[in-house]
Amino acid sequence: MLQKSSLTLSDGTKLDDLIIRESNEVSLRVMSDKELYDIEMERVFAKTWLLLAHDTEIPNSGDFVVRDMAEDNVIIARDREGNVNVSLNVCPHRGMRVCTAEAGNKPIHQCIYHGWAFKPDGDFIGAPVEREKMHGNDVDKKTLGLKKARVHVYGGLIFATWNIDGPSFDEFLGDSKYYFDQLFCRTDSGLELLGPPQRFIVPCNWKIPGEQSASDGFHTLTLHRSLMEGGIMGGTAESIYDQAPGMYGVDISCPQGHSLRCLEAAQTFKMFSDISFEGKSVEERLNMLPPPGITPELIPQLFKNLSADQVEQLATIPPQVGGIFPNILVLFIFAPRMDGGSSGALALHTYVPRGPDKVEFVNFIFAEKDVPEQVKRDMLQNSVQASGTSGTIEQDDADVWPQIMRNSRGAASKTMTLKYKALHGHERPEGWKGDGLLYPGFTKDDTQWNWWLAYHKLMSEA
Amino acid sequence: MTWKTQSTASLDSTNILRGLTSLKRVPLGSPVYNAILETLFNEAAALDERRFDDWTAMLATDLIYTAPIRLTRTGPTRDRDVMRSMFHFDDDYNSILMRIGRLHKSAWAEDPPSRCRRFITNVRVAECGTEGEYEVVSYLFLERSRGDNPENERMSAERRDVWREVNGSFKLATREIIVDQSVLGMANFAVFL
Ligand code: FES
Ligand SMILES: [Fe+2]
Numbered sequence: 209m210l211q212k213s214s215l216t217l218s219d220g221t222k223l224d225d226l227i228i229r230e231s232n233e234v235s236l237r238v239m240s241d242k243e244l245y246d247i248e249m250e251r252v253f254a255k256t257w258l259l260l261a262h263d264t265e266i267p268n269s270g271d272f273v274v275r276d277m278a279e280d281n282v283i284i285a286r287d288r289e290g291n292v293n294v295s296l297n298v299c300p301h302r303g304m305r306v307c308t309a310e311a312g313n314k315p316i317h318q319c320i321y322h323g324w325a326f327k328p329d330g331d332f333i334g335a336p337v338e339r340e341k342m343h344g345n346d347v348d349k350k351t352l353g354l355k356k357a358r359v360h361v362y363g364g365l366i367f368a369t370w371n372i373d374g375p376s377f378d379e380f381l382g383d384s385k386y387y388f389d390q391l392f393c394r395t396d397s398g399l400e401l402l403g404p405p406q407r408f409i410v411p412c413n414w415k416i417p418g419e420q421s422a423s424d425g426f427h428t429l430t431l432h433r434s435l436m437e438g439g440i441m442g443g444t445a446e447s448i449y450d451q452a453p454g455m456y457g458v459d460i461s462c463p464q465g466h467s468l469r470c471l472e473a474a475q476t477f478k479m480f481s482d483i484s485f486e487g488k489s490v491e492e493r494l495n496m497l498p499p500p501g502i503t504p505e506l507i508p509q510l511f512k513n514l515s516a517d518q519v520e521q522l523a524t525i526p527p528q529v530g531g532i533f534p535n536i537l538v539l540f541i542f543a544p545r546m547d548g549g550s551s552g553a554l555a556l557h558t559y560v561p562r563g564p565d566k567v568e569f570v571n572f573i574f575a576e577k578d579v580p581e582q583v584k585r586d587m588l589q590n591s592v593q594a595s596g597t598s599g600t601i602e603q604d605d606a607d608v609w610p611q612i613m614r615n616s617r618g619a620a621s622k623t624m625t626l627k628y629k630a631l632h633g634h635e636r637p638e639g640w641k642g643d644g645l646l647y648p649g650f651t652k653d654d655t656q657w658n659w660w661l662a663y664h665k666l667m668s669e670a
Numbered sequence: 671m672t673w674k675t676q677s678t679a680s681l682d683s684t685n686i687l688r689g690l691t692s693l694k695r696v697p698l699g700s701p702v703y704n705a706i707l708e709t710l711f712n713e714a715a716a717l718d719e720r721r722f723d724d725w726t727a728m729l730a731t732d733l734i735y736t737a738p739i740r741l742t743r744t745g746p747t748r749d750r751d752v753m754r755s756m757f758h759f760d761d762d763y764n765s766i767l768m769r770i771g772r773l774h775k776s777a778w779a780e781d782p783p784s785r786c787r788r789f790i791t792n793v794r795v796a797e798c799g800t801e802g803e804y805e806v807v808s809y810l811f812l813e814r815s816r817g818d819n820p821e822n823e824r825m826s827a828e829r830r831d832v833w834r835e836v837n838g839s840f841k842l843a844t845r846e847i848i849v850d851q852s853v854l855g856m857a858n859f860a861v862f863l
Pocket of ligand 1: 300303304320321322323324
């Protein structure tokens with residue numbers, strides 16, 4: 209029995225009428241509805257963990273970057289003790305932005321309006337003309353700091369939430385942690401962000417890229433057919449649907465809505481199609497074809513940082529694309545280069561809501577910190593050419609999403625539903641080591657449906 | 671052009687460099703200036719009209735084509751806002767050919783094509799150290815009409831080029847596109863700038 213959601217919109221429509229769990233459908237109306245958006249700000253974006261930045265952006269005390277937790281602008285700063293703090297960039301005096309830069313280094317953040325000053329950890333220092341007590345006569349200074357979010361650093365990734373007593377970050381990741389560790393926690397020095405993120409606006413509701421990030425593998429064959437036409441992935445332009453390169457693997461997911469697509473390189477790319485792992489040890493496999501972003505020198509570190517089972521998966525069928533609920537896309541892919549340079553592109557995107565009809569696409573591009581400079585150079589180029597602003601893959605996504613939103617407003621159109629009926633159902637492949645919900649074979653709708661269930665759950669909790 | 675990856679995403683090795691660096695100006699109205707200006711107009715027309723083969727013919731095979739990101743900064747570093755550690759475009763001749771090859775097949779971001787007008791103004795030219803090469807700085811204003819959307823997408827940028835004279839015509843050897851927005855208002859750069 210499905211538990212009914214109590215959420216009802218002002219026109220009487222229930223959340224259960226929009227996320228139709230009996231038939232695995234979602235009303236198209238959700239892709240632009242203003243009232244739903246306002247509730248999402250409270251129940252999703254103020255409740256869950258959000259990705260903001262990377263450790264390597266703020267190596268020194270006083271370093272800061274400014275980012276957005278949905279529509280709340282925040283300062284991410286390192287204090288003198290080396291801790292990472294996330295504070296609301298809203299002056300408690302009269303509401304001015306305390307920090308007007310996107311990044312920099314400041315031991316003290318002083319508001320340019322009346323001069324209230326704050327430490328990197330958000331604590332209030334004082335207001336100018338101390339003797340006049342411009343912060344108030346009988347006000348405790350401790351109450352005047354910037355509002356602080358709860359912070360968790362995972363594999364160098366800086367997450368924060370306003371849900372101070374909510375689930376821990378590990379509870380939030382759940383069974384998917386085993387797989388995400390293979391990407392973010394596999395080397396001694398970890399990842400490095402190669403530069404400040406690309407940022408651009410796509411005129412669509414955040415849930416359109418959001419639900420896609422939950423491992424929509426199927427769209428690759430059609431929307432991204434230029435990958436097959438360009439000869440990089442297996443198959444030819446004529447045989448795209450017959451060969452369906454990159455479609456067969458194991459999709460993993462969990463009730464929290466996260467997911468990853470685990471794919472064998474030989475099944476996906478033409479240039480790897482002759483590689484046979486038959487009878488090869490894990491170490492031999494890793495040396496024949498290191499997972500995206502890993503160079504041969506780093507292979508011993510994998511064994512040190514991960515369990516034997518995790519390394520075996522990384523060597524055989526590595527996680528490559530997927531998402532972390534609600535708004536993160538993970539792209540840790542093989543990206544073969546024609547010039548023989550370093551293959552692999554490591555990128556994360558956040559889709560930050562900017563109103564019901566706008567989303568900011570933030571593209572973080574990484575390499576492993578301990579790889580040679582030339583590898584970083586190649587991998588930056590691979591990511592810029594494939595993903596984000598000018599990426600030949602994601603240009604096409606950014607063109608589709610606004611058209612879906614535009615379709616969600618008409619009296620007839622908005623009653624249409626998105627269909628998630630191509631379901632495989634959880635099935636544990638033989639010999640599979642990790643936990644979670646598992647969907648082997650052709651990539652289907654299961655992971656995206658789990659994303660909507662996670663959304664439904666949060667939206668139902670007042 | 672030399673380029674170096676930063677060892678962290680730290681901000682401090684960017685520079686303020688703007689506009690022309692060479693002091694050997696090629697004056698407005700001189701034959702070389704006129705020929706380069708005409709080349710820029712021809713290039714804009716080739717791109718607006720989607721004559722990609724004509725555009726390719728204007729590119730040097732050692733082309734470096736980049737668009738660094740911009741970052742809003744304050745205080746002593748306020749003018750160091752061109753971040754050459756991250757790019758919107760990070761291309762060379764071969765990757766540009768790949769992009770053009772894609773545009774001839776299934777590139778839905780430009781199929782249907784955008785209708786573009788590239789307005790090129792404020793052109794300044796100077797001689798480079800190398801014989802026959804010219805630094806050319808221009809402003810670009812792009813109006814891009816997409817589908818049946820009556821509101822154009824638009825962007826402004828400065829372009830810092832090196833054009834090389836080869837057998838009486840000019841080839842683009844370097845282009846650095848300095849966009850003005852730190853958060854782009856355009857959903858993709860599926861068009862060349
Ligand atoms: S608003 Fe910041 S000091 Fe007045
Ligand atoms: Fe896509």
